[in-house]
Structures are given as structure tokens and as C-alpha cells.
Amino acid sequence: MAMSDTLKAISDPVRRQILELLKTKPYAAGEIAAHFDLKQATVSYHLKLLKQAGLITERKEKNYIYYDLNASVFEDVLTWIYSLGKGGNDDER
Amino acid sequence: MAMSDTLKAISDPVRRQILELLKTKPYAAGEIAAHFDLKQATVSYHLKLLKQAGLITERKEKNYIYYDLNASVFEDVLTWIYSLGKGGNDDER
DNA sequence: TTCCTATTTAGAAAATAATCTAAATAGTTT
DNA sequence: AAACTATTTAGATTATTTTCTAAATAGGAA
Numbered sequence: 728m729a730m731s732d733t734l735k736a737i738s739d740p741v742r743r744q745i746l747e748l749l750k751t752k753p754y755a756a757g758e759i760a761a762h763f764d765l766k767q768a769t770v771s772y773h774l775k776l777l778k779q780a781g782l783i784t785e786r787k788e789k790n791y792i793y794y795d796l797n798a799s800v801f802e803d804v805l806t807w808i809y810s811l812g813k814g815g816n817d818d819e820r
Numbered sequence: 821m822a823m824s825d826t827l828k829a830i831s832d833p834v835r836r837q838i839l840e841l842l843k844t845k846p847y848a849a850g851e852i853a854a855h856f857d858l859k860q861a862t863v864s865y866h867l868k869l870l871k872q873a874g875l876i877t878e879r880k881e882k883n884y885i886y887y888d889l890n891a892s893v894f895e896d897v898l899t900w901i902y903s904l905g906k907g908g909n910d911d912e913r
Numbered sequence: 914t915t916c917c918t919a920t921t922t923a924g925a926a927a928a929t930a931a932t933c934t935a936a937a938t939a940g941t942t943t
Numbered sequence: 944a945a946a947c948t949a950t951t952t953a954g955a956t957t958a959t960t961t962t963c964t965a966a967a968t969a970g971g972a973a
Contacts, residue, residue, distance in 0.1 A: 731833060738831035739931085740824060743900075750904055756950055769932050771951055776930095790940045790949050798904045805901065807836075811843055811891045832961085849920055862962050864921055883919050883970045 730803040736780035741765070742773050746782060749796035756792050823896040829873035834858070835866050839875060842889035849885050 736742055745759055760770040774794060777783045781800040786793045830836055838852055853863040867887060870876045874893040879886045 734827070734831045734836075735930095738827045741931090743827075746904060757948095760950095765931095766933060767950070768934080768952080772931075775951085787940090792950065796904065798901075801901050801904070805898070808891075808894050808898065811839060811889065811894070834961090850918090853920095858961095859963060860920070861922080861964080865961075868921085880970090883917095885920065 730807060732780040733782065733800055733804055736776055736782055739773070739776075741770075742777055745770075745773060745777060745794075746796060749783060749794060753786070753793040753795040756794065759794065823900060825873040826875065826893055826897055829870055829875055832866070832869075834863075835870055838863075838866060838870060838887075839889060842876060842887060846879070846886040846888040849887065852887065 737746070741763060744762070748754060748759060748762060756771060756774060757767065759774070760767045763770060774783065774785075778785060778794075782797055783794045784797050786795065830839070834856060837855070841847060841852060841855060849864060849867060850860065852867070853860045856863060867876065867878075871878060871887075875890055876887045877890050879888065
């Protein structure tokens with residue numbers, strides 16, 4: 728649940744795409760899997776990592792499991808990145 | 821050199837610590853290695869990845885190689901993270 | 914030139930991560 | 944209950960990453 732998990736989670740392109748998909752609305756696991764050329768079990772594995780990192784939440788409905796984005800977890804990452812912006816570098820914003 | 825490389829680079833705790841070290845001033849490869857319980861060759865490998873990601877620059881002086889932080893590369897990452905902050909989430913800032 | 918010192922590169926080994934197949938779980942519908 | 948649908952879990956396999964040892968490079972000092 729620490730920043731370390733967040734960064735690990737978003738270091739994988741598949742997981743980033745999942746987050747981007749969930750940007751607009753929640754999707755069921757199967758719907759998410761349909762977007763990738765991967766087995767459902769594999770996507771389920773990625774969802775588990777995202778969930779562990781706190782980047783998504785799940786909600787059961789019927790026999791579906793809907794996943795939703797939780798971008799608030801990025802706060803620590805943003806803080807860390809900004810902390811690296813010292814006053815000596817040539818061309819940062 | 822894309823965001824993908826940046827995120828891969830900072831997904832490793834050793835590399836994050838290296839960046840934190842370089843926050844204040846440039847250090848020679850050997851000085852950086854001294855901060856870790858790892859072989860110099862291993863640290864050199866991490867420096868190579870950070871360099872490839874554009875997160876550090878190098879400058880030769882005598883037979884030392886000084887590494888310096890380049891945090892400007894984070895711009896894309898910040899943009900991506902912010903793009904995930906849609907208007908529907910409960911508690912983001 | 915020969916000897917140091919700093920660092921990287923090459924290649925192998927160890928550790929971790931991503932993917933697949935097959936089986937298990939769980940809730941729905943009939 | 945039995946059959947169906949959605950999804951996860953277990954275990955094996957493959958791929959990628961991290962680390963190490965040993966050798967190579969390169970520049971400075973004797």
C-alpha cells in the first residue's frame with residue numbers, strides 16, 4: 728500500500744491501460760479482459776496487483792465484479808516527484 | 821526515453837534512492853555505490869538504466885564520472901497522472 | 914611505459930514478474 | 944439441486960530483471 732506498490736503497479740503497460748480504461752467509468756473484470764489479448768486469468772492477476780496498490784476498488788453486483796479507479800493514491804507519488812525538483816537544475820518548469 | 825522508461829526506472833527502490841541522493845548535488849559513480857550494499861557493477865547497471873531514461877546526466881572529470889539528476893523528465897509522468905484525475909472520484913484534492 | 918584508481922561491460926546465476934492451463938469458487942437461473 | 948456464467952486461485956512455464964564475478968577500458972600518476 729506504500730508508494731513502492733503504486734510505482735510497481737504503474738510500471739507495467741497493461742496495468743496502465745487498465746487504469747486509463749477505468750478513467751471514465753467502472754468496468755466488470757470480463758469487460759476489462761476483453762480489451763486485451765491476454766487470458767482472463769492474466770488480467771485477473773493484474774487487477775489483483777492494482778487492487779493491492781489501492782489504485783482500484785471493487786464492488787460486487789450480481790455475479791460480476793466491477794472495478795473502479797481510485798487515483799487519490801497518487802498523492803504520495805506526486806509528492807515524491809515534486810520533492811526531487813530542487814533549485815539547481817537548468818530547465819525545469 | 822518515453823514515459824514507459826521513466827516509470828520502469830523509478831519502480832526500483834535502489835534507483836529511487838539514487839535519485840534522492842543526487843537531489844542535492846552530483847556524485848561520482850563510486851560515491852553513489854558507497855551508499856548501497858551492492859557491488860559497484862550492480863550500481864553501474866542501475867545508473868545505466870537511469871541514464872537511458874534520461875533521469876540523470878553524466879559528466880566526465882579526471883577519471884571520475886559524475887552523475888546529476890534531471891527531474892525535467894517527469895513532466896510526462898505528471899501529465900499522465902493528472903489525466904487520470906477525472907471528475908467522479910470521491911476524495912481527490 | 915608501467916602501475917594505480919574509477920568505472921563499465923560481458924556473461925552467468927538468482928530472484929521476480931508475467932503469462933498460460935486447468936481447476937476451484939461463487940453467485941444465477943432454471 | 945443442476946447447469947450456467949463470471950471470476951479467481953493454484954501451479955507450471957516463460958520472460959524479464961537484478962545481482963554477482965571476472966575481465967575490459969580509460970584516464971592519471973609514478
